[in-house]
Amino acid sequence: MLKVDNLDTFYGELQVIRNISLTVETGDLVVMLGPNGHGKSTLLKAICGLIKPKAGKVEFGGEDVHSFSIEKIVEKGLVYIPEDRRLFPQMTIKENLLLGAYNPIARKEREKNLEFVYQLFPKLKKMYARTVATLSGGEARMVAVGRGLMASAKFLAIDEPSLGLAPNLRTELFDKIHQINKAGITVLLVEQCVTEVLDYADRVYVIEDGRIVYNGNKEEVLNDKDVKKALLGIE
Amino acid sequence: MFNQLISIFANGITISSTYAIVAIGLSLVYGVSKTFNYAYGSFATVGAYITWLLFSMFDWMNYPVAIMVMIPFMFLFGIAIEWLIPRPLRKNENWEITTVVATLGLGVLLANLVLFLFGPYTKALPELGGGTVSIGHVQLDWNRIVILILAILIVVGLKLFLKKTYIGMSMRAVAQDIEGARVVGMKINHIFALTFGISTVLAGLCGMLLGTIYFLTPSGGWEIFIKAFVIVALGGAGSIDGALYAAFILGITESFVQFTLGPIWVMPFWFIFLMAVLIFKPRGLLGIR
Secondary structure, eight states, rough: OEEEEEEEEEETTTTEEEEEEEEEETOOEEEEETTTTTSSSHHHHHHHSSSEEEEEEETTTTEEEGGSHHHHHHHHHHHEEEETTTOTTTTTTHHHHHHOSSSHHHHHHHHHHHHHHHHHHHHHHHHTTTTTGGSSSHHHHHHHHHHHHHHHHEEEEEEEETTTOOOHHHHHHHHHHHHHTTTTEEEEEESSSSSSGGGGOSSSEETTTTTOOOOOEEEHHOHHHHHHHIOOOOO | OOOHHHHHHHHHHHHHHHHHHHHHHHHHHHHHHHOOOOHHHHHHHHHHHHHHHHHHHHTTTOOHHHHHHHHHHHHHHHHHHHHTTTTHHHTTTTTHHHHHHHHHHHHHHHHHOOOOOHSSSSSSSSSSSSSSETTTTTEEEHHHHHHHHHHHHHHHHHHHHHHHHHHHHHHHHHHOOHHHHHHHHHHHHHHHHHHHHEEEEEEHHHHHHHHOOOOOOOTTHHHHHHHHHHHHOOOOOOOOTHHHHHHHHHHHHHHHHOOOOOOHHHHHHHHHHHHHHHHHTTTTTTTOO
């Protein structure tokens, strides 16, 4: 579904992404691990067309992502959920969710998608009239993921959803993301070294200093003692 | 004495309501696209002269028809200007400064175009309603009452549009977080153009309403612009409610100052008011961030 080919990305003179290639199959939940400041977010933004790469190619459903405008990319179902959420603070939860369905395809499926989001996060349904600026970090995360789903996403690229969340909320959120994946939406998740997310992952990439230094499926990661210890700090 | 106070107050309210329309338009564009349109006063002049032209061309012309012609005309005019000036400039660095210079230049150009086409002599628009109405011992012009009613309709209509319609919601969304709007897949350029068009309509309507009270001159828009600018700064740039409150505070102040001290003291008083508020609230009354 998604294919990244020899991607190079710069911020000014600084090379952030160094010749990265990866693939995500339809229906998979892929996790990209790596320490802070090693290019994970940049890679995700480049994949979603928000940053133009210097070299290389991103293909989504066989089409070159960077030949389209961001509106068009979202319409095709490739949706980015930023780490800093970027919600509309002075509007209600429901308004934020409805605005997620901006593209013409999503607008037709608005009711259905809203139903799905409310079913996934019953709390949002209860609090639909609350202004987003008054929400806690965990609640705002839910709105951000919900708003992404409202775009009729086929592929969600989620940037560090667990950032700043308490461990129990983190587990809950990963569980929700797993449910989203089970509903047929492909997910690419960027995280720092978080062990609990591994339970749900079909494939794991590890990125360091702008390069992919490891890639394998869940069993491979868990069975490879060295990798497990080095990357995750667990025995 | 009491009756006099009432009529000064009533005049202040009508003037305020027209100021509210322009100031809201100026603030709306700033809020959504962070562009400050220095040609805005000249847009009001264009609106007023278009109305004058309609009345001088057709004997049967009336205000409902004039408004119906003016709204689409000003809207398309605004969209065209947005496409010609801020849009290409926004692609470059320092667009904040270049749009200031470019819109300032456009303002001068439009004022001189009006001078060239219509000549330097002042013109007057017919009143919206003739005669006066007496409430108790207070006499009010029908013209001003109609202005107030129209202004209320315009402001309420705009607020409902922003609050209730999907496109109005999208405009607020862009104003609140443009990155978020991009991520959601909004067509930011369309929303900028639409906002610019709507604000141009507001300028035109304000020019028309003020033209029923004051004479039209080609450079008259600059005074409207400076007033709108002060109102927006006082209310908080980007805030619609702020502009609304500030318009009434300053409009009523204007009416009282004009009566007690004379018209030349209006701007000094506005300035004092503005300074007093900005010292304590640097972002204006309801300024965001």
